[in-house]
Amino acid sequence: MSHSDEADSPTASGARVTQPLTRRPTAGWALMGSELAVLFRRRRTWVMLLALALIPVLVAVAVRISSAGSSGRGPAFIDQISQNGLFVALVALTICIPLFLPLTVGVVAGDTIAGEANLGTLRYLLVSPVGRVRLLVVKFVAAMAFCLAATVVVVLAGVLIGAALFQVGPVTLLSGDTIGVGQAGLRALLIAGYVTVSLLGLTAIGLFVSTLTDIPVGAMAATVVISIVSQVLDSLPQLDALHPWLFSHYWLDFADLLRQPIEWSSFGSNALLQLGYVAVFGALAYGRFASKDVLS
Amino acid sequence: MPDGGLAIQTRGLTKVFGRQTVVNGIDLSVPRGSVFGFLGPNGSGKTTSIRMLLGLASATSGEISVLGQQMPKRAGTVLPRVGALIEGPGFYPFLSGTANLRRLDSADRFAQSSTRTVRVGEALERVGLTHAAGKKVRAYSLGMKQRLGIANALLTPRELIVLDEPTNGLDPQGTREVRNLVRSLTASGTTVFVSSHLLAEIEQMCTHAAVMRSGHLVAQGSLDELRQAGQARVRVLTPDPGAARRVLAQLGLAADADASDTHPLDGETVTAPLDAGQDGDGAIGPGTLADRPLDPEHIVAALVAGGVRVRGFAVERATLEDLFVALTGEGFDVAQ
Ligand SMILES: Nc1ncnc2c1ncn2[C@@H]1O[C@H](COP(=O)(O)OP(=O)(O)O)[C@@H](O)[C@H]1O
Numbered sequence: 161m162s163h164s165d166e167a168d169s170p171t172a173s174g175a176r177v178t179q180p181l182t183r184r185p186t187a188g189w190a191l192m193g194s195e196l197a198v199l200f201r202r203r204r205t206w207v208m209l210l211a212l213a214l215i216p217v218l219v220a221v222a223v224r225i226s227s228a229g230s231s232g233r234g235p236a237f238i239d240q241i242s243q244n245g246l247f248v249a250l251v252a253l254t255i256c257i258p259l260f261l262p263l264t265v266g267v268v269a270g271d272t273i274a275g276e277a278n279l280g281t282l283r284y285l286l287v288s289p290v291g292r293v294r295l296l297v298v299k300f301v302a303a304m305a306f307c308l309a310a311t312v313v314v315v316l317a318g319v320l321i322g323a324a325l326f327q328v329g330p331v332t333l334l335s336g337d338t339i340g341v342g343q344a345g346l347r348a349l350l351i352a353g354y355v356t357v358s359l360l361g362l363t364a365i366g367l368f369v370s371t372l373t374d375i376p377v378g379a380m381a382a383t384v385v386i387s388i389v390s391q392v393l394d395s396l397p398q399l400d401a402l403h404p405w406l407f408s409h410y411w412l413d414f415a416d417l418l419r420q421p422i423e424w425s426s427f428g429s430n431a432l433l434q435l436g437y438v439a440v441f442g443a444l445a446y447g448r449f450a451s452k453d454v455l456s
Numbered sequence: 457m458p459d460g461g462l463a464i465q466t467r468g469l470t471k472v473f474g475r476q477t478v479v480n481g482i483d484l485s486v487p488r489g490s491v492f493g494f495l496g497p498n499g500s501g502k503t504t505s506i507r508m509l510l511g512l513a514s515a516t517s518g519e520i521s522v523l524g525q526q527m528p529k530r531a532g533t534v535l536p537r538v539g540a541l542i543e544g545p546g547f548y549p550f551l552s553g554t555a556n557l558r559r560l561d562s563a564d565r566f567a568q569s570s571t572r573t574v575r576v577g578e579a580l581e582r583v584g585l586t587h588a589a590g591k592k593v594r595a596y597s598l599g600m601k602q603r604l605g606i607a608n609a610l611l612t613p614r615e616l617i618v619l620d621e622p623t624n625g626l627d628p629q630g631t632r633e634v635r636n637l638v639r640s641l642t643a644s645g646t647t648v649f650v651s652s653h654l655l656a657e658i659e660q661m662c663t664h665a666a667v668m669r670s671g672h673l674v675a676q677g678s679l680d681e682l683r684q685a686g687q688a689r690v691r692v693l694t695p696d697p698g699a700a701r702r703v704l705a706q707l708g709l710a711a712d713a714d715a716s717d718t719h720p721l722d723g724e725t726v727t728a729p730l731d732a733g734q735d736g737d738g739a740i741g742p743g744t745l746a747d748r749p750l751d752p753e754h755i756v757a758a759l760v761a762g763g764v765r766v767r768g769f770a771v772e773r774a775t776l777e778d779l780f781v782a783l784t785g786e787g788f789d790v791a792q
């Protein structure tokens with residue numbers, strides 16, 4: 161019964177369709193591949209990743225040429241760099257998290273739907289047909305991949321430039337324990353994972369904002385502004401009660417991953433919070449996009 | 457409601473934007489295998505109707521069936537069998553023509569990836585873009601983008617192809633190619649639904665047409681049926697227009713109030729519609745059978761007998777163009 165309902169069945173009046181659709185649909189992975197290819201082959205994406213990679217380079221060079229020793233100011237871990245180049249990655253991440261990462265993520269997430277609408281490709285994707293839900297999922301996954309790529313680029317560039325300009329050796333953790341270079345590399349990747357997860361809530365917000373407009377720049381700007389507002393609210397002690405609900409609340413709490421044994425609680429709270437944001441804004445994006453008139 | 461003999465069928469299809477009713481209760485019936493022209497001035501609601509047919513926009517009210525299935529409910533099974541060009545091409549400027557088509561093809565879960573390269577190549581060849589396949593779409597002219605859009609509609613064998621103003625931006629040569637392409641499509645049994653604001657285009661490639669006027673469907677049928685609907689008129693060129701009107705009135709023909717033309721030497725042109733029952737070939741209307749046969753020669757005889765100096769006489773059947781201008785109220789390039 162279920163199959164006789166399919167497209168290839170003769171219609172009630174007995175008329176035959178000219179070219180019955182007998183093929184089974186594929187799983188649809190081709191679109192995911194295509195989406196990733198379009199995203200990562202795009203020059204804009206490369207420029208953003210390159211700009212992110214420049215930040216650890218700047219940090220390392222600045223520390224290298226200023227022999228001024230420790231001033232006690234500046235980002236966390238910056239004083240450790242001259243003893244151990246691996247810390248360049250940590251310092252660079254700390255610098256990138258409040259602004260540069262949200263900026264690039266805002267660009268990618270804000271562009272997801274609005275960018276296609278603006279190019280006029282959205283209507284062609286939809287009549288291809290890509291289901292609207294499938295398109296949202298594919299877009300979100302690709303934006304997630306960008307978050308991962310962005311943080312990994314910062315960490316990797318930091319480790320490489322750190323190793324090039326400074327000595328690299330065993331790392332003394334916040335808990336006082338010392339781990340080897342290999343172990344330290346793993347911790348660095350773990351931190352990249354933490355930061356990636358941190359950005360998922362913002363990605364979901366960007367996806368939702370992107371369904372609201374046909375103007376990608378507007379969606380990008382709105383997403384970045386939202387990330388800044390969240391951080392500003394998080395810095396106001398009067399709004400204490402609100403803080404644990406802000407998606408940026410745990411952004412800089414990756415230091416707990418630098419203890420022995422690893423302190424997972426902030427990772428867990430962060431992941432849960434981000435998941436909540438993904439659920440809420442994913443649902444909002446679905447609610448908006450599934451029934452939206454595509455008139456672009 | 458779905459009728460298997462129809463590629464597209466709508467009932468009372470309506471779209472309201474704010475307070476403006478852009479598509480107003482249209483009943484389209486597009487026979488399978490036809491080349492169906494969807495004609496109307498700019499802003500008459502063609503693109504909006506097409507968006508609803510393809511599930512891009514929801515209908516405010518009314519029903520749609522495409523290829524015998526309800527839209528937008530069955531979009532997932534209907535749309536893979538439909539190719540479309542909607543309100544101009546839309547492509548990624550930073551990708552090549554080939555990469556663009558591959559991307560859109562990969563969105564269709566029924567399109568086989570194993571044949572993608574071959575199909576994309578064939579589609580590009582069909583629209584004459586093979587030489588520009590590797591070029592970034594950024595560097596394409598509007599005409600080339602338009603062709604790429606048509607190529608996208610041809611990526612897989614389709615039962616229905618919807619082309620919204622496909623010759624926009626094309627030069628006369630490109631327009632001719634599109635016309636030939638449409639012909640070759642129908643040869644393989646594909647139904648083509650093509651919108652245009654240009655009558656000539658529709659007349660040259662369509663078997664059927666529907667005419668839109670500010671959201672209303674004002675005529676629909678095969679081109680022959682539409683031509684039949686055009687009324688025959690008599691046309692008298694005379695320096696005695698007053699007398700001519702009088703004689704025509706005696707024959708039961710209501711002359712048009714004002715002269716359509718004045719000629720300095722020959723006088724005025726007086727026109728009058730022949731009765732609805734009259735046919736262009738001089739057939740006799742039912743009410744006039746016994747005593748007043750309105751053959752052209754009888755009218756001329758009556759005019760001459762009435763002392764009208766007839767310097768020119770013709771019975772003219774309205775062209776499709778006259779009909780469409782009458783139906784839409786305006787010339788075809790004028791909005792609303
Ligand atoms: N997104 C929209 N919002 C409001 N009105 C619209 C929108 N899109 C089109 N219209 C109006 O709908 C009418 C029909 O437009 P359209 O379907 O594009 O006409 P056509 O394709 O026949 O030129 C026009 O008057 C246009 O102004």
Ligand SMILES: [Mg+2]
Pocket residue numbers: 499502503504543620621
């Ligand atoms: Mg239009």
